[in-house]
Amino acid sequence: MVSKNQIKLITSLHLKKYRNEHQLFIAEGVKVIKELLQSNFVLEHLFVTETIFEEVSISKKTLVKEADMKRITALNSPSPCLALFKIPTEQKIETKGLIVALDDIRDPGNLGTIIRLCDWFGVTQLLCSDETVDVYNPKVIQSTMGSIARVKVNYVDLKKFISKSELTVFGTFMDGKNIYKETLPKDGILILGNEANGISKDLEKIIKNRIAIPRFGDIQQTESLNVATATAIFLSEFRRKG
Amino acid sequence: MVSKNQIKLITSLHLKKYRNEHQLFIAEGVKVIKELLQSNFVLEHLFVTETIFEEVSISKKTLVKEADMKRITALNSPSPCLALFKIPTEQKIETKGLIVALDDIRDPGNLGTIIRLCDWFGVTQLLCSDETVDVYNPKVIQSTMGSIARVKVNYVDLKKFISKSELTVFGTFMDGKNIYKETLPKDGILILGNEANGISKDLEKIIKNRIAIPRFGDIQQTESLNVATATAIFLSEFRRKG
Numbered sequence: 001m002v003s004k005n006q007i008k009l010i011t012s013l014h015l016k017k018y019r020n021e022h023q024l025f026i027a028e029g030v031k032v033i034k035e036l037l038q039s040n041f042v043l044e045h046l047f048v049t050e051t052i053f054e055e056v057s058i059s060k061k062t063l064v065k066e067a068d069m070k071r072i073t074a075l076n077s078p079s080p081c082l083a084l085f086k087i088p089t090e091q092k093i094e095t096k097g098l099i100v101a102l103d104d105i106r107d108p109g110n111l112g113t114i115i116r117l118c119d120w121f122g123v124t125q126l127l128c129s130d131e132t133v134d135v136y137n138p139k140v141i142q143s144t145m146g147s148i149a150r151v152k153v154n155y156v157d158l159k160k161f162i163s164k165s166e167l168t169v170f171g172t173f174m175d176g177k178n179i180y181k182e183t184l185p186k187d188g189i190l191i192l193g194n195e196a197n198g199i200s201k202d203l204e205k206i207i208k209n210r211i212a213i214p215r216f217g218d219i220q221q222t223e224s225l226n227v228a229t230a231t232a233i234f235l236s237e238f239r240r241k242g
Numbered sequence: 243m244v245s246k247n248q249i250k251l252i253t254s255l256h257l258k259k260y261r262n263e264h265q266l267f268i269a270e271g272v273k274v275i276k277e278l279l280q281s282n283f284v285l286e287h288l289f290v291t292e293t294i295f296e297e298v299s300i301s302k303k304t305l306v307k308e309a310d311m312k313r314i315t316a317l318n319s320p321s322p323c324l325a326l327f328k329i330p331t332e333q334k335i336e337t338k339g340l341i342v343a344l345d346d347i348r349d350p351g352n353l354g355t356i357i358r359l360c361d362w363f364g365v366t367q368l369l370c371s372d373e374t375v376d377v378y379n380p381k382v383i384q385s386t387m388g389s390i391a392r393v394k395v396n397y398v399d400l401k402k403f404i405s406k407s408e409l410t411v412f413g414t415f416m417d418g419k420n421i422y423k424e425t426l427p428k429d430g431i432l433i434l435g436n437e438a439n440g441i442s443k444d445l446e447k448i449i450k451n452r453i454a455i456p457r458f459g460d461i462q463q464t465e466s467l468n469v470a471t472a473t474a475i476f477l478s479e480f481r482r483k484g
Contacts, residue, residue, distance in 0.1 A: 109351075113471060116467070119459070120467055121458045123459075124459070217365075217366070229358075232472075
């Protein structure tokens with residue numbers, strides 16, 4: 001059974017304000033929870049509608065009715081499990097390797113997909129501008145499909161961080177140089193911009209290497225690629241060459 | 243004003259059954275509608291909450307209240323415009339060039355994103371298995387961001403089509419050959435499979451060329467890439483080399 005207070009707490013975690021207050025976040029779905037349980041994330045409590053996750057001790061697990069799951073889920077179609085995990089204390093930022101930096105990504109699905117891509121391509125450090133959507137948003141966690149367990153995410157003042165960094169910085173712009181023809185290093189910072197406006201003017205000033213994915217086909221349209229699919233292609237090129 | 247009958251008709255078009263019956267589909271958002279108006283698609287009627295699309299004749303346009311727009315929209319947050327377009331009569335399938343084939347893609351957002359990618363990479367023919375989500379689903383149209391105006395989509399028996407085709411066929415599999423090391427032709431058929439199960443066993447039998455995106459990083463996880471981001475990387479490799 002879920003108590004009224006538990007329902008109140010869990011649904012409050014749909015909002016960033018209360019996630020920060022309680023230092024907890026929601027994860028849903030068997031795959032996501034399984035990967036978090038196998039990682040350094042600390043489980044606060046698990047709610048299940050079936051007898052799954054036998055490895056979790058009875059003191060940390062509550063069997064609930066489907067009707068109760070519907071009341072606490074952040075999904076349209078609830079899964080058989082919902083877990084609360086502790087938000088980890090801020091970890092030291094890695095300053096080498098290939099780092100992905102996001103300048104004001106707003107869509108939770110895009111952030112989640114980018115974390116999944118980082119995981120696939122062995123990028124272990126993701127930097128987000130303070131305006132980027134919160135990584136502990138339930139929709140972000142959901143769309144990482146568990147990759148959040150293996151990618152470190154830090155929120156920073158990107159301009160400050162990049163100004164100090166010794167890594168080569170690459171910014172993605174519509175008018176950048178053809179990514180297929182560029183020599184790309186193994187280590188570096190790859191910056192992706194906001195869905196509607198791209199990289200902010202302020203950050204653009206300090207970026208020397210401007211790269212782009214060339215458009216194919218006859219007709220020249222103004223259309224741009226979605227930021228997550230663009231990230232897929234940029235990371236593929238960095239890893240292929242680096 | 244929108245009449246009760248119009249509301250009934252429009253909301254019925256959220257479902258495939260009624261789209262087929264009326265041979266109409268919904269498009270929302272300024273960008274999507276603008277691109278469709280500039281294409282071969284035929285406008286049936288346009289509903290707007292502001293004085294936009296001055297190029298559309300008065301007989302084909304109705305100014306509606308925001309409250310009415312909320313009643314007819316298929317989106318969570320309605321845009322200032324909703325258009326009904328005629329579903330085009332089935333067109334002849336192109337049998338040359340690079341063709342993308344989808345074997346049972348179920349998520350509307352994935353199909354829309356793949357159409358947008360085809361547009362970017364100059365792929366003008368997309369083939370879908372009969373089980374693939376309907377391209378005229380409002381969520382698909384929305385996520386194409388207007389690219390549907392430039393990519394031809396046909397639903398076919400993929401096995402039958404591929405058996406007869408003279409193009410080289412490439413199937414994407416987890417255990418396929420490293421895409422970065424393969425020689426890829428300019429023309430061919432690239433097959434992507436279902437989100438959960440990949441390419442169906444039945445189709446797999448007739449595919450000779452199995453390709454994959456290699457995973458980077460130290461830890462070997464079972465995680466796979468999302469089908470839309472995988473399509474981005476495959477198309478990038480085909481166009482770069484072809």
